[in-house]
Amino acid sequence: MSNKQTRTDVILIGAGIMSATLGTLLKELVPDWKITVFEKLANAGEESSNEWNNAGTGHAALCELNYTVEKPDGSIDISKAININEQFQVSTQFWSYLVNRNLIRHPQDFIMPLPHMSFVQGEKNVTFLKKRFEALSNNPLFQGMEFSDDPEKLKEWIPVIMNGRTSKEPMAATKIDSGTDVNFGALTRMLFDHLKSENVEMNYKHSVEDIKQTKDGSWEVKVHDIDSGKVKYHKAKFVFIGGGGGSLPLLQKTGVPESKHIGGFPVSGLFLVCNNPEIAAQHHAKVYGKAKVGAPPMSVPHLDTRFIDNKKSLLFGPFAGFSPKFLKTGSNMDLLSSIKPNNLVTMVAAGAKNVPLTKYLIEQVMLSKEQRIEELREFIPHAKSEDWDIVVAGQRVQVIKDTAAGKGTLQFGTEVINAADGSIAALLGASPGASTAVHVMLEVLEKCFPQHMKEWEPKIKEMIPSYGVSLVENPELIREIHTSTAQTLGLSEKLPLQIARQSVS
Template sequence: MSNMEKKTDVILIGAGVMSATLGALLKELVPEWEIKVFEKLASAGEESSNEWNNAGTGHSALCELNYTSEKPDGSIDISKAISINEQFQVSRQFWSYLVSSNLIRNPQDFIMPIPHMSLVQGEKDVAFLKKRFEALSNHPLFQGMEYSEDSEQLKEWIPLIMEGRTSNEPLAATKIDSGTDINFGALTRMLFEHLKNKDVEVNYKHSVKDIKRTPDGSWKVKVLDNNNGRTEFHTAKFVFIGGGGGSLHLLQKTGIPESKHIGGFPVSGLFMVCKNQEVVAQHHAKVYGKAKVGAPPMSVPHLDTRYIDNQKALLFGPFAGFSPKFLKTGSNFDLISSVKPNNVFTMLAAGVKEMALTRYLIQQVVLSNEKRMEELREFIPNAKSEDWEIVVAGQRVQVIKDTANGKGTLQFGTEVVSAADGSVAALLGASPGASTAVHVMLEVLQKCFPQQMKEWEPKIKEMIPSFGMSLSKNPALFEEIQDTTSETLGLSLKALVHS
């Protein structure tokens, strides 16, 4: 058995959409760098990136109400919505570059146009949605958004949701046709095919067991080849940890100061999937409601048209659950083994602060199928139990850290943690995640390769024309980018076909 160290320039841990994106960016910027990928499962995109393990929404704040909050004076804060939308535009530009350069093909296999809608019930929420619409529809990034409280108009937009509705409570919806459904599993697999064509060495069934700093500042990665049981050692100047929920454990193994005082709280998810194609055919939109009190933001209920394996599907959820695993394929000891002397008080503080979340998760875990059907019927009054089945979605690990808001603050979002010298970086957190992968990986490049960024900037601007600029402050540029990416990704033509 040989334990000889094998040297390379870059090691990517995890074959999900984040590693795929970072690898694709680096291969355009520095094609001569040698890159190795290690993935413990048998193929790419099998955990969080898999099409059945996430909502498949191109998150751009067109319909997600948790990205717009009401200020104490009653006005609507749209700053986060603008930020999320701009980040998604970065992804669109990079995917469009890959397609137009023939580096990936058939964009319809991973991205499709679909209207994005918000739907609320009751006077208070209707008033909120109207104010939200007024704040967003005047903004260049959200042009084309429509608002209606008219039941006849809503029947046209969402016939399945309106059929059999007897409540007299006021109902309102917004609709914008520029939304997308994204199969992140298919996109991840395409990107890894592209990377293999660029001589990236992708090692499946290889589990990373340890990461240690070497005297020269490189990183030695201990890898178990699950195919033959052998241990290998690989060294690299730069390591990216993109292992989904498994990233926290590996980050802790690096021992970098930035890994201290960070914990993780796992939340699992379930979706209901419609088996009846007649029902599926009656709905064509992603419709997001409002989260229940105490629910985490990623538990906003939504009824989604999806395209999976080029077939139209209908999903409702997510229903939150609790599992101590950090990955679907993880261990029941993941949570307890992530507790260290440096983060134990951070974790305990979060437990005290997040009692409402704990109560919500307990309620969700004990939900019967009939109770889930009751929640579905709030969206589809005539839903029949026999038409729907449960699918277990992915595990998400929410970051817990000490912030200006106090010790043990639960972070809902995506977070990059990197060493001061930029030699190692890890991605933690959940939604909006994959939708903003390109923006997040550019952040990794800026944090970890600041000295190369000036040299790389012309190429980055070729791939992402808006790099370094605010699209919300450059409406003409946004319009141009929206038009060109829609054309390249096949969204404008398909949108006409489906309308």
């Protein structure tokens, strides 16, 4: 590469929620470090973090049925739900810290209280939901959850879903009022505005073309200025690749051993958006159902109230689809060019294993609007096609890797890949993604800066009081955190009744 380099301490690639979170954490921990950001689009939060490209759910496992699995003995495994809930609590604590310090303002612009519900039909599913409710409601993290299979009660909770429903099939729902709708696009832009005020160098319309490690262990990043056409080189001791679906190709360019034998499978999505404000006004919740057999977890159907641009919207979906692009603004060659000699076997094995998933995605792509409306009618029986428009959501790239389960195993979570020396890290994967960004970025710090963690720990605990503590084993701390974050973020009115009472007493 070139000898003409601009030196910095940290390079963040991609101006999404992950880079925004990591940059904000680092600025609090080591204010004198120089941070440089490169984003190929014209603004922050335009790809996976954009409010129209994700469900906006504050994922805390309150309503997502795929986070609680029924075991062979009939019991419900809630361990994943507990982990995800605790991770979301980490996010709300950090956001509260930023609001309390006036580093970001007007939390109502990015987070709103909203009930989270699960809705199922059929005797088997109702039995599962009741067992899930019993397992979760006994846990202090899920206090305030209600269950009902009474049609009259369900009409109170979800009138749009129950209106005109004539089926005698059993149905049931759970409801918890401490759920949230999060505008991750707005939050991302707020965080980058803050970072810019802290002298973080923001470079939009700059595409990273190559990343190479130098003899001294630093990284040299080749950057293309899209407007001027010029190519520049930047050198940093640490690089974070937070480019959403674009992270995998960049990670592969590094050549680190950890980047090998990993592939990516892109999944696109569509939502139906209600254009009739009268219908949108009648629904006030995020209501999640069960995924169809063969569908990826990210395709769990849900009817969502959203708050975008200070306007209440109603979305249904997602409908999964397939595109070879790794980003919404990517290239049709993304998937093909990601196949390398070191991951070819992994990718072939994944293809052989996931024929039913491929078939499902093809079927989803071929759906007409009316067929999508028919699926919506499972939630809203009398839905009219003219009341709904189709919006193309974001791209997600599921990680494919060799695991104990075999070669080419498709992963549905979020995963940090870092070099052994901690000098570079990348975030791959999808759900629960943005909701757990703070937890995931703390994981990056722990993996890449172990030599600093003891020194940083007091500040981290100031920002995130539960850091290093199991919330589920500390009910008193849960109450304190729920109360303080709800007050700071403007969620107090929707505190679970038990917690509200306890905080008053």
